[in-house]
Amino acid sequence: MATQRAHKAARLMISPSVILLLAWMIIPLGTTIYFSFLRYNILTPPPSWTGVENYTYFLTDPAFIPALVNTLVLVLGVLIITTVGGILLALLLNMDFWGQGIVRILVISPFFVMPTVSALVWKNMFMHPVNGLFAHLFRAVGLQPVDFLSTMPLLSIIIMVAWAWLPFATLILLTALQSLDSEQMEAAEMDGAGWLSRFIYLTLPHLTRSITVVVLIQTIFLLAVFAEIYVTTAGGPGYASTNIPFFIYNLSLKQFDAGMGAAGGVIAVIIANIVAFFLMRAVGKNLEL
Amino acid sequence: MARKTTTGQRALITVAAWGIGLLISFPIIWTILTSFKTEATAIASPPVWFNFDWTLQNYIDVNTRSDYLRYFWNSVVIAVGSTLLGLAVAIPAAWSMAFQPTKNTKNVLMWMLSTKMMPAVGVLVPVYLGLRSMGLLDTRIALVTIMMLMNLPIIVWMLFTYFREIPGEILEAARMDGANLRNEIIYVLTPMAVPGIASTLLLNVILAWNEAFWTLNLTTTNAAPLTAFIASFSSPQGLFYAKLSAASTMAIAPILILGWFSQKQLVRGLTFGAVK
Incomplete structure (x- = not known):
């Protein structure tokens, strides 16, 4: 009947969102790509054309390989801790016990703590070599306290970030567990399937999709970890805890090399897109229209 | 999988679950406890647990010495402002995609999601320089806009998944009963859409409140929200543990409470409807 008009109205309703996001994507990204071919120091303009020089410098910078490796170690480390821990915690929280609601609140709370708070609380109140709780604990059992952030900076940051993301994995996997068919479980139990085989053949396959989603979404965020490094180690000592985002931040806003920072930005976008490609396929498969 | 368990088993599981729950949330509990200590008690060795003279002095100090309220207000303006702005833009879009899907709808949604995958650091340089040349560095308007753009894909997606659950037939029924478009929207659609909109609002306020890349890089003093305040x-x-704890507690308390109410929405919003 009035389909023509309806279509027009629909387009009108969608276009503000589309236009805004299109602009947000094209303008900064286009500018980043353009800057990446310029020799451009923020303090000493004007910029001049330089070709792919920024990319060569970025990729051969002594910080690049450590930053790339640190990024991968950080992402993988946190993923392993949160996925395995999340499955175990979800199984536990899905059992029958007193005070389920409160325990669940306790477990998910770290996710709501802003990254700068969690980083500083861990840094000062737990990992500090003199006054931190870990130092107290070490002394209490007669050990020498450890300066976590200078002797094992990357591991310390992995712990902080994993603490923040474990609740996320737990919550999603718990939601998925709750939709598991309990009749099927009971049937398997009656047929004599043990706890382990029920877990491997029923629970785990049921969780596969959620695990995929957890891994992919976390990867997107973990590739971008910034605040935790910014307020604790500032990437050091040396490059020991510099990841790609922090490296690019350092180039752009600390060394004022906009050209090389932009080249790094382009490379970060490429890395994120590889991950995004898989995430989009996983999400797209679940979207029925 | 709530199977029958004996009381003994249940007690055992209860102990384990509470133990792990307290362990995981311990940094938060410890921060809150420390915020009520004096600086000296806060670093006492061995640590003091509950038997200390509880004091509110740190909260008073943080408020009087550091202009805490301004940072708090900036957080509120940025988080709530960006979310409301995002909702205003996203509601019509999600609405039309949910009720009048075309063959392009799925592509549009997927494309919107893909913009969320762009790492912020990839566009740090042009955004920073662009804002600087417009004189918008360290302004709330810049952060509200950027946070809105950051979260717009999530807002559209969440609203879309909620709106899609509203049965279309009910609209036809209302129309048959003689409701015009205006009444249809006010009396039929709005009541059904409000819970979804509220959930979306809640989750996005949380995300914007805790965002700590743009807020750290684009603000210095005037527009700095709590993330930047704590970073200072x-x-x-930061070695004034009791004050750090008091500031931290105040920064996370509102969001912790909101967060507890939004567990379900969190799953839906952050998995783009892939896990419900």
Whole structure:
């Protein structure tokens, strides 16, 4: 009947969102790509054309390989801790016990703590070599306290970030567990399937999709970890805890090399897109229209 | 999988679950406890647990010495402002995609999601320089806009998944009963859409409140929200544990409470409807 008009109205309703996001994507990204071919120091303009020089410098910078490796170690480390821990915690929280609601609140709370708070609380109140709780604990059992952030900076940051993301994995996997068919479980139990085989053949396959989603979404965020490094180690000592985002931040806003920072930005976008490609396929498969 | 368990088993599981729950949330509990200590008690060795003279002095100090309220207000303006702006833009879009899907709808949704995958650091340089040349560095308007753009894909997606659950037939029924478009929207659609909109609002306020890349890089003093305020404790100032704890507690308390109410929405919003 009035389909023509309806279509027009629909387009009108969608276009503000589309236009805004299109602009947000094209303008900064286009500018980043353009800057990446310029020799451009923020303090000493004007910029001049330089070709792919920024990319060569970025990729051969002594910080690049450590930053790339640190990024991968950080992402993988946190993923392993949160996925395995999340499955175990979800199984536990899905059992029958007193005070389920409160325990669940306790477990998910770290996710709501802003990254700068969690980083500083861990840094000062737990990992500090003199006054931190870990130092107290070490002394209490007669050990020498450890300066976590200078002797094992990357591991310390992995712990902080994993603490923040474990609740996320737990919550999603718990939601998925709750939709598991309990009749099927009971049937398997009656047929004599043990706890382990029920877990491997029923629970785990049921969780596969959620695990995929957890891994992919976390990867997107973990590739971008910034605040935790910014307020604790500032990437050091040396490059020991510099990841790609922090490296690019350092180039752009600390060394004022906009050209090389932009080249790094382009490379970060490429890395994120590889991950995004898989995430989009996983999400797209679940979207029925 | 709530199977029958004996009381003994149940007690055992209860102990384990509470133990792990307390362990995981311990840094938060410890921060809150420390915020009520004096600086001396806060670093006492061995640590003091509950038997200390509880004091509110740290809260008073943080408020009087550091202009805490301004940072708090900036957080509120940025988080709530960006979310409301995002909702205003996203509601019509999600609405039309949910009720009048075309063959392009799925592509549009997927494309919107893909913009969320762009790492912020990839566009740091042009955004920073662009804002600087417009004189918008360290302004709330810049952060509200950027946070809105950051979260717009999530807002559209969440609203879309909620709106899609509203049965279309009910609209036809209302129309048959003689309701015009205006009444249809006010009396039929709005009541059904409000819970979804509220959930979306809640989750996005949380996300914007805790965002700590743009807020750290684009603000210095005027528009700095709590994320940046707390980051300023990374200097030796952070060694005033009791004050750091009081500031941290105030920064996370509102969101912790909101967060507890939004567990379900969190799953839906952050998995783009892939896990419900």
